[in-house]
Amino acid sequence: DGGITQSPKYLFRKEGQNVTLSCEQNLNHDAMYWYRQDPGQGLRLIYYSQIVNDFQKGDIAEGYSVSREKKESFPLTVTSAQKNPTAFYLCASSMGVAYSNQPQHFGDGTRLSIL
């Protein structure tokens, strides 16, 4: 079945440590996204990528970095500069700019906590 796989499901970070969240899709989608979810705040866009080797900052990019070396993969690194990283992180994908009326598909998320 086609879909989006996020790993790990749970992740713990020590102070001053960078951690990387994995996101892989086999939907052949051009565009991929990372969102952060906090209780009572909905989802906020961190980064997005419309094509391989290109990505743009979303609304809350500070303290995060991404790469898009392959169409299927869009890993997110939470750096030590992100002072409040505890949240639920969701990865999504969509067909791309030419299909903006098509919905985004979501993975099952990674819950990041601080030790």
Place this chain on the structure above:
Amino acid sequence: AQSVTQLDSQVPVFEEAPVELRCNYSSSVSVYLFWYVQYPNQGLQLLLKYLSGSTLVKGINGFEAEFNKSQTSFHLRKPSVHISDTAEYFCAVSRRQGAQKLVFGQGTRLTINP
């Protein structure tokens, strides 16, 4: 810029009762509108979307929503809810042109009581 307001953070209803979850949006450009559902510790699943045409759209699990352009609203309804509908519901909009950057509301937690 776009913004979305979900007017109720929590909605408790009894099983088999009707429910309406309210969503208002603001945008200077034309948008597409979406409702997503999230079950505990899972990702988001699309319930329905409004692209154009008929203002009443039907989705999965018996849900429907009505687009009202003059009131900039997109309320979600179900005539009879089940225990399995207990979840968090998100309204979202995206611009019709360019990158599909979804803007979400804060979410409404729907709790169904027996």
